[in-house]
Amino acid sequence: MDHFPIFVRTQGRRVCLAGGGDAALAKLRLLMKTQATLVVFAADPAPEIEGWAGQGLLKLVRREVQPGDARGAVIAYAAHEDEDADARALRIMAGDGALVNVVDDLERSQFITPAIVDRSPVVVAIGTEGAAPVLARRIKADLEERLPATLGRLTDVARGFRARAERLRHGAPRRRFWADWFELDGPRASGRGADLDAALGDLLDRHLSAAPRAGHVDFVGAGPGDPELLTLKARAALDRADVVIHDRLIAPAILELVRREAMLVEAGKEGFGPSMAQGDINDLMIRHARKGRHVVRLKSGDPGVFGRLDEESGALEAEGIAFAVVPGITAASAAAAGIGRSLTRRGRNAEARFLTGHDMKGFADQDWTALARPGAVAAIYMGKRAARWMQGRLLMHGADPATSVTVVENASRPDAVTVAATLATLPDAVEGLDGPAVILMGIAPRDTAAIALPVPAGALRQESAR
Secondary structure (H helix, E strand, O other): OOOOOOOOOOOOOEEEEEOOOHHHHHHHHHHOOOOOEEEEEOOOOOHHHHHHHHOOOOEEEOOOOOOOOOOOOOEEEEOOOOHHHHHHHHHHHHHOOOEEEEOOOOOOOOOOOOEEEEEOOEEEEEOOOOOOHHHHHHHHHHHHHHOOOOHHHHHHHHHOOHHHHOOOOOOHHHHHHHHHHHHHHHHHHHHOOOOHHHHHHHHHHHHHHOOOOOOEEEEEEOEOOOHHHOOHHHHHHHHHOOEEEEOOOOOHHHHOOOOOOOEEEEOOOOOOOOOOOHHHHHHHHHHHHHOOOEEEEEEOEOOOOOOOHHHHHHHHHHOOOEEEEEOOOOHHHHHHHHOOOOOOEOOOEOOOEEEEOEEOOEEOOOOHHHHOOOOOOEEEEOOOOOHHHHHHHHHHOOOOOOOEEEEEEOOOOOOOEEEEEEHHHHHHHOOOOOOOEEEEEOOOOOOHHHOOEEOHHHOEEEEOOO
């Protein structure tokens, strides 16, 4: 991040602009929305600038900027659309101590003006470090459609109400009150033309008289790692959470979506490695929920697929704590999608098995006879360490050594790796993979010719283009 975003107070402060043409007009239309004292230096100003000066909206000085003119200015603009004139204005105004933006010149500008969505006092600023102004405008247009025109009025009313709202307990009770105002009661009252101050007072009375809300736990599937694969319900849960207890493998990009004030607790589990005890995880959820908090137990993939959901939800049930499950995309689905294949196919397999390579007792035994049949398809989780053991069991039960196998590491993520192999080369295919991997038995990548990097025993490896 080369440009640090801030909001500068302009009320009663000087903002200078050098230039009087089209670029100056565009900047002034934006600057006149502020409460700054605007001073324009232009030897030949556009008629619109003269008109604004006549209305008292800005002060017009009919000459080029001189040393000392920008002294005390909070920000300044060089807007001549002429390289030499802008260079002179930049030198003078920066010498006076002002931060200077040279219009349409990212390299020489000391700050940049973002695209702005104005729902004053709510203001959204969008910046792309000057790399993609068209994209910034597109995001601006999208936000303008999403944010209601009444948002500014609702916020103005709320600003004068903050002291009264402090009667609510700090934290979740106060946050729920404001969420109800901006998402439910406020828009409804505004839509029917009601007195917004009275509506806000009624809402506060209801919250003050309501019984304390019980804690709640959401088991949320984070999917395989791509934040864009999160469900809308998962995003909403992360935005509401007071506490997020997350797996070790949750992608940092997903944790970035958690509400900033929420407490993050890592409850990592690693096969054959250090882990937080299951009882400690249960105690964490129970302790926070008993304090009336909204807890999100954030799990990789889908909570109901090798996610110990029944163990953790059972602990909550025993304590009378309410919970809900928000499913996620499991790694097997993401891995199959990443190689352009489906887990079932007419004429090949009418079922697909989800297996684990190991459980609490060690390597997990399976119905090897069924898995060894031609056309059988299975998605094997946590199978890297058990690869050679599973290979032996399958071969012992008659599986064809040439059976297609695909190993997908970090499915859906930018660093995904796809390894095309066979049952005969399975142990070599998982060698050196450090991230979470899914083994797809009975499925080959769609384009094996594109997988060109050899590994031992003939397995092939490719950095995914995804």
